[in-house]
Amino acid sequence: MSSGRCAACRYLRRKCTEDCILSPYFPSNNPQRFVSVHRIYGASNVSKLLLRLPIHVRAEAADSLYFEAQCRLEDPVHGCVGLVFMLQQQIQAAESQLVKTRVQIAVMKSQAQHPQPREAESSFNNPFLRHFDNDANLSFSNQISSGFI
């Protein structure tokens, strides 16, 4: 008879049978793992949950239960949902920064393609500005002639 009980059975002070559902996921060398899970979920709930799952996913389920239990113990109010909030905030910040960077790139490209946007506009595309452009040219030529520039 094996004298090694799993952490769950040791904590619960019961005999650890060969088909103990908790034994593979709560080894005796990590008692705190089961303590955390038991405090939040209870051994019975954990056993029922694992029993409902295929064997090949039970380890992941036990790990996620342990993770959530730890989060809840560290933050009894928010548990692991607090991490959801934090990550959502990070996503928002990153998306905001992405938008800004894309705008900066667009501006840089625009400036590279049209180094003198004013001149191009006033000359041909904007009749309103064309009028002023003529005046501006006159004014400019006057300034040149007057030695202002």
Added chain:
Amino acid sequence: MSSNPSSSGGSVGGGGNCSGSAGGGGGGGPCGACKFLRRKCVPGCIFAPYFDSEQGAAHFAAVHKVFGASNVSKLLLHIPVHRRLDAVVTICFEAQARLRDPVYGCVAHIFALQQQVVNLQAELSYLQAHLSTLELPSPPPPPPPQTLIAPPPLSISDLPSASSVPATYDLSSLFEPMVTQSTSWAMQQRQIDPRQFGGTGGDLQALARELLHRQGSPQLPCTDASPSASPSPPQSLSK
């Protein structure tokens, strides 16, 4: 995803008990928790303020199935009264997530969001590098690949701990559509069976909206029947 909260009376929320007091057992009948447990709802019932007799029983059923009434009761007793509503909201959220995805529960959401953060940061790094090259007289870098290099798959051990979470955040973000979108995106990126993540959010988000709607008016008597009012974002929480 529906952005409208449930039109029925909020099942969870402060002050929503029919008796108008903090406890049940008055003339208004048992709270949702005691109704589910088929026990007498005594005055001062710890669940009464948060699980009304209508939909509260259904929500409590999920909580009881995952956590157990006794464990939740002990948990709430160790939390200050003014923080218990928030705790109930998150507990219900986790319970629903666990029922939808018995393997990963709420961790699936965290995985999906973390994947999204990593990819966004990678894209940001690329664009910032691109921006810096635009300022230099050199040919621009080649166009970005159609798909960024996929980050290595995450494992539960890679997840941060709750202690690394900032002290303040808004419960209203629980029902941000991005949670569902990020999950779908994550499923595409990781090429994992969608059943592994389960559906995230329609019911969860409706639940969160109900809870927050209640939180917006914790002192209202049970006769408050204004669930159709748009939920106001709760105040930022602080530890």
